[in-house]
Amino acid sequence: MMRVTSAVFILLSVVLAYLRPATIVAILSVSWEAIGSFFLGPFVWGIISKRVTKFGAMASAILGLGTCLGLAIAGMPPAEAGTIGMIVSFAANPLASLVA
Numbered sequence: 332m333m334r335v336t337s338a339v340f341i342l343l344s345v346v347l348a349y350l351r352p353a354t355i356v357a358i359l360s361v362s363w364e365a366i367g368s369f370f371l372g373p374f375v376w377g378i379i380s381k382r383v384t385k386f387g388a389m390a391s392a393i394l395g396l397g398t399c400l401g402l403a404i405a406g407m408p409p410a411e412a413g414t415i416g417m418i419v420s421f422a423a424n425p426l427a428s429l430v431a
Contacts, residue, residue: 361403364413368399372420380425387428394427395420 348355372391376383399416403409 357409360409361400361412364403364409364416365396365399367413368395368416368420370420371395371417372422372424375421376424376428383424383428384431386431387424387426390427391420391422391424394423 344355369392372395373383373388376391377388395416397416398419399412402412402415407415
């Protein structure tokens with residue numbers, strides 16, 4: 332069953348890429364910006380500080396991702412939405428770590 336599902340997904344991806352390449356670029360832009368918004372704050376603060384907490388990491392990841400996706404859904408270009416999401420994630424980690 333998994334092979335059939337994978338084959339169908341690949342076929343749909345190829346058809347979509349052939350018929351509407353701009354759609355693939357938009358999907359990739361939003362997905363990479365969302366990944367950056369989710370991981371930047373916890374990753375960087377986890378490397379440079381021992382004072383951050385699990386709560387701070389989760390809070391900054393969720394806030395960064397939510398900001399990025401919310402702005403992208405509202406119509407902001409993905410690069411700008413991702414940048415703002417990454418800034419929110421980066422700023423929220425130490426603040427949320429102070430709370431818990």
